Amino acid sequence: MAAPCFTTIILFFLLIAFCNINQTLARRKNPNSSSSLPLLGLTHSSSSLPMPKASRYSTKRPLQAFDMMEPLREVRDGYLISLNIGTPSQVIQVFMDTGSDLTWVPCGNLSFDCIDCDDFRNNKLTMAAFSPSYSSSVIRDSCGSPLCINIHNSDDYFDPCTEAGCSLNTILKSTCPRPCPSFAYTYGEGGVATGILTRDTIRVHGINSSEVRDIPKFCFGCVGSTYREPIGIAGFGKGALSLPSQLGFLQKGFSHCFLAFKYANNPNISSPLVLGDVAISSEENLHFTPMLKSPMFPSYYYIGLEAVTIGNSSATTVPLNLKEFDSEGNGGMLIDSGTTYTHLPDPFYSQFLLILGSMITYPRATDVETRTGFDLCYKVPCPNNTFGNYVFPPITFHFLNNVSLALPQETYFYAMSAPSNSTGVKCLLFQSMDDGDYGPAGVFGSFQQQNMEVVYDMEKERIGFLPMDCASAAASQGLRKN
Secondary structure, X not given: OHXXXXXXXXXXXXHHHHHHOOOEOOOOOOOOOOOOOOOOOOOOOOEOOOOOOOOOOOXXXXXXXOOEEEEEEEEOOEEEEEEEEOOOOEEEEEEEEOOOOOOEEEXXXXXXXXXXXXXXXXXXXXXXXXXXXXXXOXXXXXXXXXXXXXXXXXXXXXXXXXXXXXXXXHXXXXXXXXXXXXXXXXXXXXXXXXXXXXXXXXXXXXXXXXXXEEEEEEEEEEEEEEEOOOOOEEEOOOOOOOHHHHOOOOOOEEEEEEOOHHHOOOOOEOEEEEEOHHHHOOOOOOEEEEOEOOOOOOOOOEEOEEEEEEOOOOOEEOOHHHOOEOOOOOEOEEEOOOOOOEEEOOOHHHHHHHHHHHOOOOOEOHHHHHHHOOOOEEEEEOHHHOOOOOOOOOEEEEEOOOEEEEOOHHHOEEEOOOOEOOEEEEEEOEEEOOOOOOOOOEEEOOHHHEOEEEEEEOOOOEEEEEEOOHHHHHHHOOOEOO
């Protein structure tokens, strides 16, 4: 009988270890993606970490926040923000992601290892890695800090210090000098980043580009290996680990204006990202919809979708779960810069495709649909092998609080490749949710957020939209070179 008992104990501790790894919300990506396509869906998603109990371990708060503006560089499948970390500063470019909390950077140019990242390597995008040995201000976070407790998803602030090997006596006296144990942070489609929680100085820029401020002891993940996550991430969620939370902006807000995809990899223009009072000070022409509070994923930004209008038809009512949560916290529409295109739940998504498809007379490009995984692709005439201004049915999203958002056509039908033989192919950049009844019912992706100002007003708990030429906005803020 001893052997079965021992096996049970081992399984019990394995179960505890598994549950202690951050659980995630799965994200979709193009199931048949290839490096030749102009767009790939991000798999970025984040753990939703429950807030830990109040800890008696105190940490020094960062300097009082001030208004910030950072440029976002557009790449093939997202928007990169440059982090200036260390003393002297090392510039590391990472994805700006409103769907996660942890900010992490690759650590060690030679030692950083990304498993199953061949697609990324094939596109020849290279990113710098952070070298802790070159910074005079770097320290490892301690096992008793609130953020160490947070990343380990602990219900008891003793757990990380116990895992680090602290004695009970030092834990009770808050004197254990042990560092925060290594973490595993998981993302959609099974992506994982493993590393250590680190603190160092981060340099941020004011609205005036000449104004800079150094914030000491900013907490981030120093990651040595990942699975399907080739680039670091700046988490902009509502959790304690996120960049705006640590810098004091969750009592204020932030805004972004994503450039159109045609500017991807253009070094002469950047999308403006603004944090602080100035980001939410102007309400003129903005239309605000309330943030929904998810009991299951409190770190995410949710909005409620009430209806969708396609073409000149009357508005199509959406399922109830796109505008409210069920008793377990499932439902709502996630707004996420880390998911490339918008996802809608079935059977509503299938109905959406039928209505939209019935209004389009161009011939279908079923071969492209099979190759890319997109659901509606059409062959459009291209005289002189040049795309013209083709008219597809307009799509308008109707959010809570009578907010109607007409999507720019270039954000939902996009050219899959350069035209040839006077013909080109454009595909609908929407996909279906495939997670059943778990998590959000839909996702409002970054591709559909192009050419509009999106304002996260944290104080009033609302999100505002304003269609805008983001290239012109970049030029007015000095983010475009002639």
